[in-house]
Each structure stands twice: as structure tokens, then as C-alpha cells.
Amino acid sequence: MPNVVLINPFEVPEGQEEAFLAGWRAAAELLQQAEGFISTRLHKSLDPTTKFRFVNVAEWTSPQQFEAAVRSARFQALAGKMPFAAYPALYTVAIEDRPS
């Protein structure tokens, strides 16, 4: 189980998926080089009219390492170019159930 999970739902209007993905990939490449990054998984909704068209779920070693990475000037510059509403927050896994 990861130490901390970033979950970030994005509001991306239909037809703007490619612009979103280009920006997201640039930001992801930067974050993946940061201390504490473990993994990332970007989800795309089956229904293009869903409120949150994309949701990123990423694992980090610690909240401090994630926060340091997103505070960096290079990340801030990339994030500032993304014209999409986003709700990033850090989480822990409260309940897990995977029957075998």
C-alpha cells in the first residue's frame, strides 16, 4: 500500500482532450523525475460528457516530496498553462477490499 496517493480530477470539455493530454504529459514527465515519485495512472472517462473527463491517481513516497515537486518553478510554469479546473489532493487508503 502506498504511503500517499495524489488524486486529481480534471474538468476537460469534450473536444479538448488532446490539448489536455499534451499538457498533462509535459507535467508528468517533470514530476516523474522528482524525489518520491512512485507511479501515476491517468484515467479517462468512458462517457465524454462526464464532469471529470480525466482523473489522475499517483503514488508518492511522502506528502513533503510531492509538495516540493509541485512547488518547483518549472512545474508551476507548466501547470499555469493548463486551462482546466482541477482538484488535486493527497489521500491515504482508508479501506481496501480485494476478495481473492
Add this chain to the structure above:
Amino acid sequence: MPNVVLINPFEVPEGQEEAFLAGWRAAAELLQQAEGFISTRLHKSLDPTTKFRFVNVAEWTSPQQFEAAVRSARFQALAGKMPFAAYPALYTVAIEDRPS
């Protein structure tokens, strides 16, 4: 990689976590008995004032099986008792990166 991922962000005001968890557990127990359920992971935010206090990420075998499960009268009765805004939607994994 799962066939389909349900992601459900919940707006739960500070102080109502226990009421939410009781309702979520009852609904989860029901869904876990349904055809097509693979796993569920409920995330709780580190910051209690976050917009989405809880986010559920669950794996299902197919969209049809998930939709049949939540259409059932028993699930609808439980969900109707949950006074929290929620944004459930089905996703596929678009991009995954886990450097080894």
C-alpha cells in the same frame, strides 16, 4: 490492468466522516457480492477541508456489470440514504507509468 475503473469523489463536510463511512460500508458490502466486482479502495484526504474528502476507486469486470449492480433496488435504497454529493463515473486507464 482492470477492464473498467469506477472513480467516485464524495463531498463530505468535516465532522460527518463517520456517517459517511457507515453508509459507504453498507453499500460496498452489497456491491462486493455482485457479478463483476473485482476490488475497491476508499481514499481519505489528509486535509479534512479538501473538497473531496473521500474518493473511491474500484475495479469492475465490465461497465454492464457495474451498471446492473447499481440499478438494483437494494443498492438504490442504500444510496438514497447518503446525503453527500458524489460524482461516480466509469474510466479506463489511458496512461500508466511506474518506472522500475
